[in-house]
Amino acid sequence: MTKPFVLIVEDDPKLNEIINLTLQGDFELETCADGNTAMELLANIIPQIVVLDLHIPGTPGREILTHLRSDKRFWRTRVILTTADNRLAETLHNDVDIVLLKPVSPNQLRELALRISSLQ
């Protein structure tokens, strides 16, 4: 059985690495550190989960979110939002599946990712 495909969009290299290390055994991963790369990747792949940081260089996280939510191809794609901005996080609660306020606990992230991927 193929592992669920996860796209990680995180500009901070350390957090990027942590998320990668957290999810690596259980998921197929694709990583990028800016919005533009993320948009390029999304043109070709349809991830099951996108772990998205809002504050990233290039295309902003919100725009990526809007893209995911408006394109029918991504109708099954789940979004886990990671952000340090609690207010922004609150406003986006209804547009995403899970909001994780930084600092993100790797254990929690892994559990949640496993849970939402198994719901499909």
Added chain:
Amino acid sequence: MSYQFTLSMIPLALGALVSFAMAFYTWQNRKAIGATSFAIMMLMLYEWEICYIFQLAGTDLPTKLFWDKLMFVGVVATPVAWLAFALEYTRRKTWLTAGRLISLSIFPLLTITFILTNELHQLFWTKIALTYQGGFFLLDNINGPWFWMHALYSYTLITIGMVLFVRALLRWPKQYRAQMTWILLATLTPFIANIIFVFKIVPILIDITSFALTFSAIGLAFALFHHRLLDIAPIARDIVVDGMKDGMIILDANRRIVDINRAAQQMIGLSSDQPHIGKPVAEILSKWPELVQRYRDLLEAKDEVSIGEGENQRWIELTLSTLLDENKSILGRVLTGRDITDRKQAENKLQESEARFRQIVENANDVIYRVDNNGYVTYANPATIRILGYESEKDVVGRHYLELVAPDARAKVRRAYVHQFLSKTPTTYHELPIIAGDGSETWLGQKVQLIQEGGQIMGFQALARDITEIKQAQDALRLARDQALEANLAKTRLLSKVSHELRTPLGGILGYAELLQRNTFGELNEKQQKAASQIIESSDYLATMVNELLDEAQLRSSAATLHETVFSPATLIEQATSGMDILAQKKGLEFFAQVDPNLPRAIYGDDRRIRQIVINLIGNALKFTKKGSVHLNVTCQGDNYWGIQVIDTGIGVPAEAQEAIFEPFQQVHSELTNDNRGIGLGLSITKQLVELMNGKIVVESEPGKGSTFTVLLPIKGVG
């Protein structure tokens, strides 16, 4: 009995006819003053004349004597009636009592008795004879002593009556004088004629009294019809002039008193018994030589003079006016005096009270001024001049109020006044800058009151106080507040920024520590495992602190407003609790949530804040629970409230701390909490949020057994 009537009797008959007509007419108008006695007098004259005609016409002695005797009824009654008329007409009716009338009538009745019984004693006529002269039979009696008594009595009564009339004539107004003259002439004529006949001054055959009586009757008739003798009785001087409350003195051109009424006598303090008429006015007013001197050559004057002292002091308003004839020469003067003591006392009291109030206003330390309805200052008290730093009253009084207002504020002040005038607001309060005498600005806080008289606005009066210092203090305070607000906002922004910036490195610490613990970077020994756990715990604490600080800062700043939308409570609970079971499992706790199916599908409210409340409460319960369970129970509390209940089996809150835990930076201190450090803002924030939503939060707890936090929120239906 035989009679011989001749043409010479026609005037007598006419006289009788006129007398009768007069008697009849006046009897018809007997309500007029003196009319009754006048009618009786006329009737008696009529009797007299008729009897005299028949006496003359009789041709034998018995006939003549019969009529002559009968005639005397009228002859004796006429003087009595005349006197009665004179008394009544000159307003002395009260003198004429029934007793006096009877007394007056005794003598005439005696006379009649003596006439009827003359044959026995010859007291009235000593001799009765008939002569024939010039074709006439005439009675030629010789009068006896009683006749002369009768004559004397009658003349006396008539004279008294005439004197009364003459006296009245002098006093009465001019318009009554003609009338009186006619009455006198009419009376005097028969009187003189009678004297001539009785005393035989001129040798004549017939008693010319009868002719005279005719003239008399005609005279009276003229008085009656031409001067309306009985219709308009003269207005009694006594009633009007003596009855007046005002004193009145009439002087002739030589300043002698022509008339003085009772009130004037009382005012001056003269006795009313003595005659004052004819005296020079200076004599009567000798107590006030100065006044007499001053009024001597004045034509018109008006003064208020004081008479008497102490309790008896009276104030008199004197008016002098001059009577001029058609040629503008002085006929006399009229001096009237009105007692104005009451008015004067009232005025004095008013002046005293005015003076009292004026003193208060003048000595007040507050600015008090008045402005007329054209906007000009009509009064300003000394405090106004002093506080505004002006030299004198002239700098303020007479100027337009807007001139005194600082130019920048004029339009606004003017609007405020106009609004007050138009809306007729009785009082308003304004604060306005005034240009002081030295050109500086003085702030006044003033209460402006409209002056209204009979619904008409006459202007306004203001009571004001120098509030320059208060104003400056207020400005300073406002600036300080603005600065504080700005500083507060800056602090909030800084906190947001700091907490935001802290999260990223924290993520690194927490992330790597957990990865270490999960042996991602190789197997860890026990000590290393423990070290990793300590790092995780510390970073958890740091993360909580950052969150709480941020929440607190946001709540305290203007961010604490609700953003209400429609939401599903069930969905909200599901989202808020996702991941909670993971956290619980990590601590070996059981977590479960239960949602009342009766809960409305949609509620209006701030879902973000409610989510924050739920997360805070569960987070708090997980933090303080070592073993057992954390249970979320969402219920419907009647129609108006829904409840969020978090039940744990944790350390509990002692009763004495149950209120304090909702205060910021408060935590229950016990050895049990040592491992669960936080900065103690969670419950404070939760309570603030709940109260912001008009809800309430309560805690029930038993230390060692657990706590139940219940939040009740009002249900705002979607409609």
